[in-house]
Amino acid sequence: MSTSQHNSDGGPVVLLFNPVSTSPGKQRLPMSILSIAAAIDRDYVPVIVDGNLVEDPATLLIERARATGARLLGVTAMPGPQLRHAIAVCRKIKAELPALAIVWGGYFATHHGQVCLESGIVDYVVEGQGEAAFRKLVDTLHYGGSLADVPSLVWREGATIRVNPRAPMVPLDNLPLYPYHRINVADYRGKSYLGQAVLSHHTSFGCPFACSFCAVVKLVNQRWLAESPERVERVTRMMVDRFGADGMEFHDMDFFVSEARAAEIAERIAPLGINWWALGRVDTLSNYSDESWEKITASGCKMIFMGAESGSLETLKIMNKGGQSNPEKTLYIADRMKHLGIVPEFSFVMGNPPDPLADIENTIQFIRKLKQINPAAELILYIYTPVPHDRSELLRVAQEMGFRFPQSLDEWASPEWESFAHRRDPNTPFFKDKARRRVRDFEAVINAYYPTVTDIRLQGVTRSLLKTLAGWRYKLGWYQWPYELKALQRLVQYRRPETMGF
Ligand code: B12
Structure with a gap:
């Protein structure tokens, strides 16, 4: 690799890092990093290091930075183990290369920008949709300009931490495709119920709803931007023809918002003969027509993940679940999916304040009913874990009961807060061990x-x-x-x- 700031295949090198996010052999395409790499790929050389694939990413990144003269390292992080890894690796790099600008983006950084900057290891945070803002920041750091003009940026001006207004969101079809040539896609083919070579894609960004427990709200502010069916077909076809996929996970926050789009995607990908999985809402899917379902099942849809959240209409209201959510629809869709031959995966958020135990008992009774209707339904039992949210009744009550987010990155990296992020044992003030045990015993x-x-x-x-x-x-x-x-x-x-x- 060249030692100059410019790389032989065009433009300065920009380092990008995906910290460990899963167990070995189960890694997913690093879509967060690929999306921001796409925004700079024409004029810079993004070098992607995936912590899921290399032993010692800190040493590797330091070497790469020294060899290429890179000025900037972009890092993605969700709360949990990925965050802990991001902190450890960035701390090591900052100590060796204080001049290398470290930029964080993604869920955690968007929620906790100030804490990131106060740590002394993160120089900039990009909030929300990253492509346009990251491109502007990279240009500014390489070619000059004012940081005040970089949208969505959290940065330091002297002793003050500034938060710039968010960039307008960019329609996904206006963004370049992910630069798959910057990684080895074969490293990400996994085996699952869907197939022997399963890959993933994100066909839309955001969600129009504002559920009180959901991390997505602060990231996108109730916007939903979707790739056109043509583009989804193009990417899926590439996954199959070029990268050998026989199954696809569509990791959108809500793949099914538009029935016409979902049905057209189904029609377009049906000839590819793959199996696929995606996420949707119970109420939206309950309104889908038979005609759309025919197209969706014929195209190889094998599983759909839905947030059922609760067996109580009252709790759904407190959760601000929105739309036409109600528990009867969950039972209806469980039955519908049984007849369609699609496995429904239902997640529940249990132990909501103010009376976590009563909430748990109610949902247990509901789940028993659900399983009677469709024994193949999968269950994912989360425990209510607050996320930053401007309009959350749940968060408000939790805070009243003494909950507070950590005030430093080190606190976030502690085992207690890592466990919090897994939403199984959050150790919140309103959530007693008795309630946690009740959920886990029932689950077993x-x-x-x-x-x-x-x-x-x-x-x-x-x-x-x-x-x-x-x-x-x-x-x-x-x-x-x-x-x-x-x-x-x-x-x-x-x-x-x-x-x-x-
Ligand atoms: C794929 C995925 C995973 C993969 C791993 C992904 C990876 N990076 O390797 C797997 C399945 C392993 C996983 C695991 C977990 N995940 Co996960 N995951 C997702 C998922 C479905 C998609 C993320 C994605 O790739 N999106 C596509 C990209 C393009 O969007 P994006 O990440 O938002 O990136 C954009 C911006 O955020 C920003 N951006 C992102 N990174 C960066 C970096 C820089 C430098 C910049 C400038 C910008 C930027 O720009 C991008 C383009 O606009 C999201 C839900 C969702 N649909 O978003 C949950 C999600 C992020 N996961 C979540 C969680 C909690 C987990 C787990 C802890 C438990 C779990 N399964 O629920 C585990 C543990 C992970 C760990 N070890 O730490 C939560 C986070 C909640 C929160 N409080 O923030 C989410 C939001 C799910 C949810 N609805 O609750 N996850």
Whole structure:
């Protein structure tokens, strides 16, 4: 690699880093980093380092920075283990190369920009949709200009931390395709229920709703921008023809907002013969016509993830779930999907304040009803974990009860807050251990009684053993101390999508 600031294939090098986000062998395409790489790829040379693939990314990035004279390192981070890794790696790099500008973006940085800058290891934060703002920042740092003119930027002016107004959001079809030539796509092909070579894409950005528990709201402020069906077909075709995909995960926050778009995408990708998975809302999908469902099932849609959130209409209202959400629709869509041959995955947010235990009992009863209707339905049981939000009743009550976000990056990196990010054991002031145990015990019993159909490692005998062992507990509603089930689940490494990712 050249030692000059300019790289032989055109333009200055910009380093980009995706910290460890999953367990080895389960890595997903680093779409956050690819999207900002796309914005600079014509005039700069983005060098992408993925912590999921290399042993010691800090040393590698330091070497690359020295060899290329790169001035800037862009880093993405979601709360949890990825954040802890981002902090450790950036701290090491900052100590070695104080002049290398470190820019963070993505969910965590958007929510906690000030904390990032006060850490002394992050120089800039880009909030929200990143492409246009990142491009402007990279140009400004290389060729001059005022930081006050870089939209969506959080930066330091002397002792003051400034937050610039957000950039207008850019329609996705106006953005360049991800520069897949900057990575080895084969490293990201995974095996799952969908296929032997599963890849991913993000066909839209944002969500029009403002649910009180959701991290997406502050990122996009209720906007939803979608790729056209033509573009989705183009990318999916490339995944299949060029990169050998036989399955696709569409990781959009809400793939199904527009029925016409979803149906047209289905029609267009049907000839590719792949299986696919995406996320949607119960109320939107309940209104889909038979004609659209025919196209969607014929195109290989095998699973749809939906936030059911609660079995109580009252709680859905407090959650500001919006639209026409109600628990009856969840039961309806569970039944509909059974007949369509699509596995529904339902996530629930349990233990909501002010009375977490009552909330949990209510949702447990609802889930039992749901499983009776569609035993193949997958469950993801989260515990309410506050996120920064301007209009959240849940956050307000949580704060009244003593909740506060960490005030430093080091605090965020502690085991307690990492566990908070996994939304299983958040250790919030309103959430007592008794409630946590109730959720986990119920989860162990119901998952054993209805073992997931999508875990490709769970074979017939283990499946029946789990079901038999859990039978008496489930029938009697006796969930306490299910040690025998937890031990067996550990032994067969029961897949927990809520901590491992899908
Ligand atoms: C793919 C994904 C994963 C992958 C890993 C992705 C990776 N980077 O390797 C897997 C499945 C492993 C995963 C795991 C987890 N995830 Co995850 N994940 C997602 C998902 C579905 C898509 C993210 C994505 O790629 N989007 C596409 C890109 C283009 O969008 P983007 O990331 O927002 O990036 C844009 C901007 O944010 C910004 N940007 C992003 N990074 C950067 C960096 C710079 C320098 C700049 C300038 C800009 C910038 O610009 C980009 C383009 O506009 C999101 C939900 C969603 N749909 O967004 C959840 C999400 C980010 N995950 C989340 C969580 C909680 C987790 C887990 C902790 C648990 C879980 N599964 O729920 C685990 C643990 C991860 C860990 N080890 O730390 C939460 C975060 C919540 C929060 N409070 O912030 C989300 C929002 C899901 C949700 N709805 O709650 N995840």
